Amino acid sequence: AQTVTQSQPEMSVQEAETVTLSCTYDTSESNYYLFWYKQPPSRQMILVIRQEAYKQQNATENRFSVNFQKAAKSFSLKISDSQLGDTAMYFCAFMKRISGNTPLVFGKGTRLSVIA
């Protein structure tokens, strides 16, 4: 079974600064996807960024980028130029890349507070 570990329950960052959220995972699969989801106070789950495990290049989406270390099974999220609207719970998630339907496996989350 796959597990996802987020070791930072809470973090804070000053507005405009950079913050990195950690995520490690454990799997015996070779093909999979990794995701970061944001859950603001509205509790709507919002996809922030995704990474295909077979791609060596780290994914980036505007101010969000990941550091994907496949051998170390590490998938950290870097938020640059933090904004107040980035305040939210952030969940790291894993999905096996197989045909058919597999659910996302979530970490416990990191609560990020952006301070003005």
Added chain:
Amino acid sequence: GAVVSQHPSRVICKSGTSVKIECRSLDFQATTMFWYRQFPKQSLMLMATSNEGSKATYEQGVEKDKFLINHASLTLSTLTVTSAHPEDSSFYICSAKGTGGSYGYTFGSGTRLTVV
């Protein structure tokens, strides 16, 4: 983009009554729907997986007779909490995987259930 409409957003019911939560995929066909439960300040816990036209698959520890899932069409899945009790109070979220080979998931906005 793909949208999943979830209703109601909030519901309060009396102990012993049943509550139905609906998730509709508005602009895509949801072959699979995942139902999650989220306790305050915790991660999403997978309850069950439903595929259109077949019986749902429940995770270990989830009572099938209490949490009835129906996925009768490619655009509608429902979760019915039967004979609700205060311990069933929680936040319930659906997530749909569409057709067309996309590996993305779309989440509903969630339902906050309070049983009094």
